[in-house]
Every structure is written in C-alpha cells, then in structure tokens.
Amino acid sequence: MTATLLTHLPVGSIGGAIEFIFQSQSSSVTGGKEVGGLTQTIELALTQLEVTVLAVALSMAIALPIGLYLGHRGVGEALAVALGNAGRAVPELALIAFMAAVIGVGLFNVTIALSILGIPPILTNAFVGIRQVDRASVDAARGVGMTEAEILMKVEMPLAVPTLMTGIRGATIAIVATATIAPLAGVLTLGDYILNRNVYGEDGVLAGAIVVALLALTLEFALAGLQRLLTSRGLRLRPA
C-alpha cells in the first residue's frame, strides 16, 4: 500500500543537493521564503555539533568516573558488561520520542536524552581499559610509593587510552547520528533538511544527508587524531 507509493517518490540529485548547501532557494511551502544555503546549513550543523558535544561531555562526566573507579577497584564487572549490552539494545527513535514526550522538547532535554546513548560505551570501555592494564605495572607503581589516585592517573589511565578513546568515539558516533533526528524533539539540527521534505525539497533532503555524513566522518577523524596525541609515545611504537 504505502510502500509502493513511496517507491515512486522523486529523489534529489547530487548536483542539486550541493547547490542547495551553498545557495539558498525559494521554497513553495514557506511562501517563497528562501531556504537552504550556506548560512542555514552552517547554523544547523553548528546546532548539531553543539548538542553532540554537550551530550558527549555529559555522558563522559557521568560514565568516566564510575567506569574508572570500578575498573581500578576491580569490582562491578557484571554491571559494566550488562550496561554495555543493554545500551546497544535501546532503540534510538523510541528513546528520543519517549524523552521528548516525558521531559519535553528543547536543547537541554535533547542533551539529556542523547547522553543516555553515550553512557554505556564510555563506562564499559573505561572499566575494560583499566582492568586490562598489566597488574605487574600497578604493583610496581604501588611499590615505588604512588597513591591510589596517582596509580590511576599516571599508570592506569595512560595505558588505557586506546580503550578509553574507543568508548568515547563509539559514544560520539552514536550521539551525532541520533542528533540527526533531534528535530523530532524540537532541536533543529541538519536532520531538519532530511525530515522536512516538503519545506526543503528533494535536493534539501539529500543535502542534509551529505552534510550529516561529512560531519560524522570529520568528528571521527578528529577523535582518531586526538587519540594518537593522547597515547604515550612508548605505546604508539608497539604494534596494535
């Protein structure tokens, strides 16, 4: 029924989409008001980046201390693993819709909803990363008189950087991807181009998809670079 109708909807062209990104055009729906163009694209991209950064920061603030503490003490493995597994099973669309309906729309509320997606990967990887550190290194650190906090900060965390960053990268990808449907909860991200087909047209939809994909790939590259910077030189030389 609907499915067959949908198959025959027109779709935009790559050329038209690229033009849409840079050059605003009049939309029949908004009564000839200009839509698209570089100004609006940058504005939407910045909102998406803002809500992503806020949500990742919030999930780090919650998940890192817990994961590092549990990993250092070596307790709560079942909790860390179960949370990691449960986190993967949360349907993104249901989460956004549910949070919007329960706590309301807006940047603050969307940040909270998105950070829920980021907590499991960060917590689980923090736990696993710290646990994987060679116990002999920790014993040696304790032997030279380091305090527990020093052991965590100067021995365990530097050695766990690759795993810690894997969690943060995973969280960031999940959050930036889901931030695309944030317009459903009242925050206009690049997903607005994609979800509001009748305002932006087929070229707008495709333009939104292209810019979202570029944004996510850029974030991933930036975090991969950050990981390389944070990994101590001795570890970098070791084959992965």
Next chain:
Amino acid sequence: MASLAALALPLAKVGEVGKDFFHERSSETLSCQANPDKLFCFEWAKDNIDRYGTPTVQHIELVAISILAGFAVAFALALLAHRHHWLRTPLLAGTGALYTVPSVAFFFLLLPLTGRGRDTAIIALSAYTLQIIYRNTMTGLANVPASVKDAGRGMGLTGRQLLWRVELPLATPEIVAGLRIATVSTVALATLAVFAGGGGLGDPIYDHITFTTNIILAGGIAMLMAIAFDLILLGIQRLATPWLRAARGQA
C-alpha cells in the same frame, strides 16, 4: 505537552509512513491521549497490542535479512584479508567509514540509487554490521595458536582444510560474539528504517510520536526482540562449539 503536540503535527504531515496505523478504535486512543500525564495506558495496550503484529514481523525480517547479508559480505571479506594480508588495513578503514555515517543520512544517501523502501533499509543496516563482524572474525582467526596450526599442517592438511577444519572452528566464539553485538545493535537501529520507508517497529513510533504508551510498547518489543536474538545466537554458539562445553565440564 501542548508545544510538543504542535510540533509533531507538521512532522506527522511530512511523515512518509503508513497513516492507517492508528485508524478507528480511536475512542480509547483519544481518552488515553487526553491524559498526557499517564505514562503507560494499560487498558489501551491490552486492546491494541495486535496492531504491533505486522510491524514486529517486518522488524524481524529487516534484522534477519540485514544480518545474513552483512555476515555473508563481512565473512567473505575477512577470509580474503586472511589470505591477502595487504587487504587488512584498507578493508578495516572502509568498513569503519561505513560504520561512521549516521544511519538516517545513510538511508537518504541511498535513495537516489535504490529508491524508497525495504531494500534501502536493508542495505544500510547490513552495512553497519560489516565492521564488527569483519573485525571479530579477523581477531578470532588471529588468536588461533600457531602450534595448533602447525599440528594441523603436520597432519597433512592443505591450507583450505586448515582454515575450515581448524582455524574457523576455533575462531567461532569470537565470530559469534561479533554477530551478537551486530544483531543487538541492528534490532535497535532498525527502528530508524521508517525514514527509508522500510517499515518495522519505527512505523508505529513515528506515526504517534507523542503517545508514550505507544512508544513504550514499540520500544519494549524491540528491546525484547534484541534479547531473544541474542539468546538464539548464544544457543547456536553452544551447539557449534561442543568441545568448549566438554572442556568446561572437565575443569
């Protein structure tokens, strides 16, 4: 709540999905919706649970086909890279890039090529499984002890026999671990297939996005489905690796 309803209205008009999901029987729906403070309307759920049958079946189909297709491609790529070492890094980078592209964007990037509908959703969903299945298969194969491979060669196994009779069976736990992660995430991700016109449990959610009873029901079915798929794969792994059970019994 009022602001949310106002917001959802234009979106609902844009929604490209089946509008007939919440047809008729609207008296209960309305009385339930009129009371937005009520998080979960048990009466409505009891009377309307049958509406979720078709989306659930569609969801299972989306996930099963995507996982099978993703596994076939990723497994073939892993075997290729296992034989030709120089392929490893480019294949890991390639599958990683696919994994990074947000799903909603992926659907709409595919539209000019594949059109709206289930095929597009399946292509995108299976693309997301490649990275994890590929990586776990490679790790599993790499972790096979060299001494075991030597023993196999010593017994006169050819390269192909060694792969299928020694290396792959020993790598099964890691391969299945990758499949389980991929499957659970795909069940969750498939709710977004609605944006590609692909059906599934995202259909009812998107159709009535402010009605929490509906969201909890559809989201709950998806999460239960993820658990069920996970347990099935775990069972398959147990059956496929009887020697691990024997070892555990001895220990």
